[in-house]
Amino acid sequence: MKKTLLPSGWLKPRGYANGVAVRGTQVYIAGQIGWDEQARFVSHEFGAQATQALRNVVAILREAGGKPEHLVRMTWYVTDKRAYLAAAKEIGAAFRELIGDYDIAMSAVQVVALIEDEALVEIEATAVIPD
Numbered sequence: 553m554k555k556t557l558l559p560s561g562w563l564k565p566r567g568y569a570n571g572v573a574v575r576g577t578q579v580y581i582a583g584q585i586g587w588d589e590q591a592r593f594v595s596h597e598f599g600a601q602a603t604q605a606l607r608n609v610v611a612i613l614r615e616a617g618g619k620p621e622h623l624v625r626m627t628w629y630v631t632d633k634r635a636y637l638a639a640a641k642e643i644g645a646a647f648r649e650l651i652g653d654y655d656i657a658m659s660a661v662q663v664v665a666l667i668e669d670e671a672l673v674e675i676e677a678t679a680v681i682p683d
Contacts, residue, residue, distance in 0.1 A: 553682060554624065556655045567644075568658035572624040576682040579616045583629065583674040585666065591668045598635040599642030602628075606650045607642040618681045620651045628660040635672065636660065640652035656683045 553597075557571030558564060586601025587593045594604045610620055630636040636643075647654070666674050 554621070554655060554680075567654050569655045572655065572657050573625055574680040574682065576622075576680045577616075579613060579618055579622070579679040579681065580608055581612050581679070582628075583676045584612070585668055585671040585674050587592040587668070587671075596670065596672075597639075598630075598632070598672050599639035599646070601672045602636075602639065602643045602675070603646040603650075605673055606646055609675055609677045610650055613677070613679050616679070616681065618679050621653065622679040622681050623651060623656050623677055624680050626656055626658045627676045629657065629663045629666060629674040630660060631663060631665060631672050633662045651666065662674075 553574070555573045557570075562570070577634065583648060584605045586604040587608075589611075590605065594600055609623075609626075613620065613622065628636075664674075665671040
């Protein structure tokens with residue numbers, strides 16, 4: 553069972569959780585970028601790359617026997633904060649479709665570049681599959 557952590561008196565954050573407590577099998581998912589299973593980029597648009605990166609996270613999680621609701625932490629590395637914000641509606645729709653809820657501790661960080669030159673976003677994730 554996943555329990556979101558919200559200290560008394562704190563405003564509920566929008567689009568993420570401040571913390572999550574859970575017990576079970578831990579799954580660590582390396583940074584996923586916007587390419588498909590053949591390492592081909594699906595697009596050069598931010599929203600499409602973010603959507604594909606989320607699909608990749610879900611595929612790896614399923615390989616471990618997990619489901620999107622088992623995700624407890626995500627870190628998003630973006631090369632352009634403004635592109636990320638401009639694609640917020642598209643990313644939000646993809647997130648709701650692929651992941652479901654926002655009860656995940658999340659951070660987003662703008663970086664100078666990612667290892668793959670065409671990559672605009674990289675998503676790292678942690679999941680805990682309940683015992």
